Amino acid sequence: MKYSKLFPxxxxxxxxxxxxxxxxxxxxxxxxxxxxxxxxxxxxLGWRVLDKISNIVREEMDKIGGQEILMPVxxxxxxxxxxxxxxxxxxxxxxxxxxxxDLVLGPTHEEIIYPLLxxxxxxxxDLPLYLYQIQTKFRDEPRAKAGLLRTxxxxxxxxxxxxxxxxxxxxxxxxxxxxxxxxxKKLGLSALVTKASGGTFSDLSEEFQVITPSGEDxxxxxxxxxxxxxxxxxxxxxxxxxxxxxxxxxxxxxxxxFPLKRSYAEVFNLYFTDKGGEKKIVSAGCFGLGISRTMGxxxxxxxxxxxxxxxxxxxxYQVHLVGLDLExxxxxxxxxxxxKLLLAEGVEVLFDDRVEVSAGIKFADADLIGIPYRxxxxxxxxxxxxxxxxxxxxxxxxxxxxxxxxxxxxLEIVKNSH
RNA sequence: CGGGGACUAGUUCAUCGGUAGAACGCCCGCUUUGGGAGCGGGAAGCACAGGGUUCAAUUCCCUGGUCCCCGACCA
Numbered sequence: 001m002k003y004s005k006l007f008p009x010x011x012x013x014x015x016x017x018x019x020x021x022x023x024x025x026x027x028x029x030x031x032x033x034x035x036x037x038x039x040x041x042x043x044x045l046g047w048r049v050l051d052k053i054s055n056i057v058r059e060e061m062d063k064i065g066g067q068e069i070l071m072p073v074x075x076x077x078x079x080x081x082x083x084x085x086x087x088x089x090x091x092x093x094x095x096x097x098x099x100x101x102d103l104v105l106g107p108t109h110e111e112i113i114y115p116l117l118x119x120x121x122x123x124x125x126d127l128p129l130y131l132y133q134i135q136t137k138f139r140d141e142p143r144a145k146a147g148l149l150r151t152x153x154x155x156x157x158x159x160x161x162x163x164x165x166x167x168x169x170x171x172x173x174x175x176x177x178x179x180x181x182x183x184x185k186k187l188g189l190s191a192l193v194t195k196a197s198g199g200t201f202s203d204l205s206e207e208f209q210v211i212t213p214s215g216e217d218x219x220x221x222x223x224x225x226x227x228x229x230x231x232x233x234x235x236x237x238x239x240x241x242x243x244x245x246x247x248x249x250x251x252x253x254x255x256x257x258f259p260l261k262r263s264y265a266e267v268f269n270l271y272f273t274d275k276g277g278e279k280k281i282v283s284a285g286c287f288g289l290g291i292s293r294t295m296g297x298x299x300x301x302x303x304x305x306x307x308x309x310x311x312x313x314x315x316x317y318q319v320h321l322v323g324l325d326l327e328x329x330x331x332x333x334x335x336x337x338x339x340k341l342l343l344a345e346g347v348e349v350l351f352d353d354r355v356e357v358s359a360g361i362k363f364a365d366a367d368l369i370g371i372p373y374r375x376x377x378x379x380x381x382x383x384x385x386x387x388x389x390x391x392x393x394x395x396x397x398x399x400x401x402x403x404x405x406x407x408x409x410x411l412e413i414v415k416n417s418h
Numbered sequence: 419c420g421g422g423g424a425c426u427a428g429u430u431c432a433u434c435g436g437u438a439g440a441a442c443g444c445c446c447g448c449u450u451u452g453g454g455a456g457c458g459g460g461a462a463g464c465a466c467a468g469g470g471u472u473c474a475a476u477u478c479c480c481u482g483g484u485c486c487c488c489g490a491c492c493a
Contacts, residue, residue, distance in 0.1 A: 009443090011429070011430095011442095011443085012429080012430085012442060012443075012454070013429065013430050013431095013442075014429095014430090015429070015430085015485095016424075016425085016429090016430070016431090016485080016486080017424090017485050017486050018486085019486065019487070034485090036484085036485085037484085037485065037486085085493080088493090089493065090491075090492080090493090091491090091492075091493085092493095107493075108493060110493085139492085139493090141491090141492070142419065142490085142491060142492080143419090143489095143490090143491080143492095145486080145487080150492085216492095253492095256493090258493095286493090288493095324451070324452065325451070325452095327451090356451095357451090357454095358450080358451055358452095358453085358454075358455060359451060359452045359453065359454095360451090360452080360453040360454045360455075361453085361454050361455095362452095362453090362454090363452075363453045363454080364453065364454045365454085367453090376452075378451090378452065379451090379452095380452065381452095
């Protein structure tokens, strides 16, 4: 991608309303644009990051047997009335359709997937079944805030798992738990698993929390065995596992996993016939992961005073190619050549091809956008006198040092980076 | 949903009773190029909306809207 064509350009200052780090940096760098409180457009760079995160999640879900589907955003109000959540779900967006029909913008999808399963599941042979989707969810939060950390429209992965028994469900729960840990590790986030209060659905649920001062949740982390507990259920300041001292930390909840209560299966009549010919209720679990919130969390955790520092796995591009002195045709040709060679090797490159823009602006933009590898081509690097003419000047966003390596060496670095 | 703050150029802000100004960005010209360069010229505004006070309101008052922050809430 040539930067001269990229929409939109970076901003020197953050808009007045943006106070949280992730909001400021992502707006300034041109990843997102706020439309109203809690509602954002994902711009070219931002969408690429979301896509990277989605694909990492998708890959792990597929590995544990998940089948990807896409359920509707628009739900029949009727289903929500059946579960009682049409009136009890506080942040539900409700609207009217033709003939005054009650409709709901989906904040979660039990009301869709249970009827879907009830229609299609008959035998123990149909189970277990793991269905997931990556989709836009709607929740009318009383107070949207902190950029992508708490929005009214957000992207979420939700996996629903259906089993013959609670025992089988609990086994799969552990598998998903491991998959989640892998996902967050790949994303460059160290997420702690915290025991949370069960809420409406279950006696036990767990949350995946990323420790950062800007988080809105509070967790207690054991200084001895690294057990973490959500504030909601931490009664004393001692670890329930090892009796160590608990330290209070702020955190962002990026995932939540829990068994689903059987009342859903009862309401929507989700039963199956077991091997012995007996009718039994289906046992289920729900596994959520906030894709867009995770993007915000990455920025909160990984940035410096100059801008974002994207982990390689989720960066919108791998290489930021900065061309200086581009009015010099030989430098320009050299830079274009490097650009094409990188593209030919399948490397994702953002090429700053602007001619009448100073080096300082280009460097500042590169720092702000936060792509992992910066390659600079200029008169200085291009001139044979420097002794480095056959090498690329490479700087990692996360490091201070600049290195000179051959094109082949650079390719190897980039391709092995994640 | 309680409390606080803000709304003026594309953006960030100044003017704080006498119908608007800077910086950045943008356009043109010259100059310049390794960390947000310089000079000159230019375009750019129903001052959130409505009502009130006043000879006169962007400015003061009221109502509403929007956004941000703190809290409550967060299947």
